[in-house]
Amino acid sequence: MDVKVKICGLSKPADVEAVAKAGAAYAGFVFFPKSPRNVSVEQARDLAVLAPVGLAKVALVVNPDNALLDEICGRVAIDILQLHGEESPERVAEIRSRYGLPVMKAVGVATAEDLGQLPAYERVCDQILVDAKAPKGADLPGGNGLAFDWRLIAGRRWSRPWMLAGGLTPDNVARAVELTGATQVDVSSGVESAPGQKNAGLIAEFVSAAQSAGAIPEL
Numbered sequence: 001m002d003v004k005v006k007i008c009g010l011s012k013p014a015d016v017e018a019v020a021k022a023g024a025a026y027a028g029f030v031f032f033p034k035s036p037r038n039v040s041v042e043q044a045r046d047l048a049v050l051a052p053v054g055l056a057k058v059a060l061v062v063n064p065d066n067a068l069l070d071e072i073c074g075r076v077a078i079d080i081l082q083l084h085g086e087e088s089p090e091r092v093a094e095i096r097s098r099y100g101l102p103v104m105k106a107v108g109v110a111t112a113e114d115l116g117q118l119p120a121y122e123r124v125c126d127q128i129l130v131d132a133k134a135p136k137g138a139d140l141p142g143g144n145g146l147a148f149d150w151r152l153i154a155g156r157r158w159s160r161p162w163m164l165a166g167g168l169t170p171d172n173v174a175r176a177v178e179l180t181g182a183t184q185v186d187v188s189s190g191v192e193s194a195p196g197q198k199n200a201g202l203i204a205e206f207v208s209a210a211q212s213a214g215a216i217p218e219l
């Protein structure tokens with residue numbers, strides 16, 4: 001199956017190199033000071049130029065104001081904005097129109113009720129990112145290595161491209177793809193040796209496992 005992979009939370013040149021070498025489609029940079037993966041605008045600018053053609057650079061922001069977005073979009077060669085906070089559909093539409101970049105909106109899921117918010121976001125964004133809902137009081141709205149019950153979205157019809165996230169690892173990504181039908185997956189903590197420390201071996205294993213999902217084993 002042709003599964004596109006996003007590796008999120010890159011902070012070093014070696015991370016970009018590992019992601020490109022593994023054949024991922026997206027490289028994510030986190031602009032959120034509480035995250036162990038947080039990067040400055042300067043760091044992201046220097047990392048983004050290392051990405052080869054074909055590797056899309058994603059800026060992950062959480063309830064961003066225009067000043068932060070102006071700085072990121074003005075100084076970093078970003079291809080996609082990932083909104084990972086409580087941005088309303090109106091704010092998503094405003095950001096999309098103001099910056100002229102594709103917007104991926106993250107929606108946290110824990111129960112079937114959480115799926116009710118999807119249509120409003122599908123109307124205004126370019127892609128939906130379906131992530132596990134962060135526990136109440138968590139420091140991070142994502143990047144917690146938590147999965148949700150994938151059966152909640154199995155067989156769902158989507159009106160936008162979408163990506164599956166939340167607690168994915170090299171060991172469970174193939175099963176997640178097979179169960180949900182996802183053609184795009186996103187991972188952060190599942191390819192780290194410690195919080196914020198990406199591991200090139202795990203990145204390669206993850207991409208290979210995601211891309212082999214659904215493949216019929218050779219006899």
Ligand SMILES: O=C(O)c1ccccc1N[C@@H]1O[C@H](COP(=O)(O)O)[C@@H](O)[C@H]1O
Pocket residue numbers: 008009028030032035036037060062084129131140141142143144145146165166167168186187188189190
């Ligand atoms: O990775 C982070 O530090 C992060 C911080 C704030 C919001 C989102 C964050 N990461 C995103 O969360 C999901 C799932 O991550 P994980 O694989 O469960 O660790 C993914 O979309 C990351 O882009």
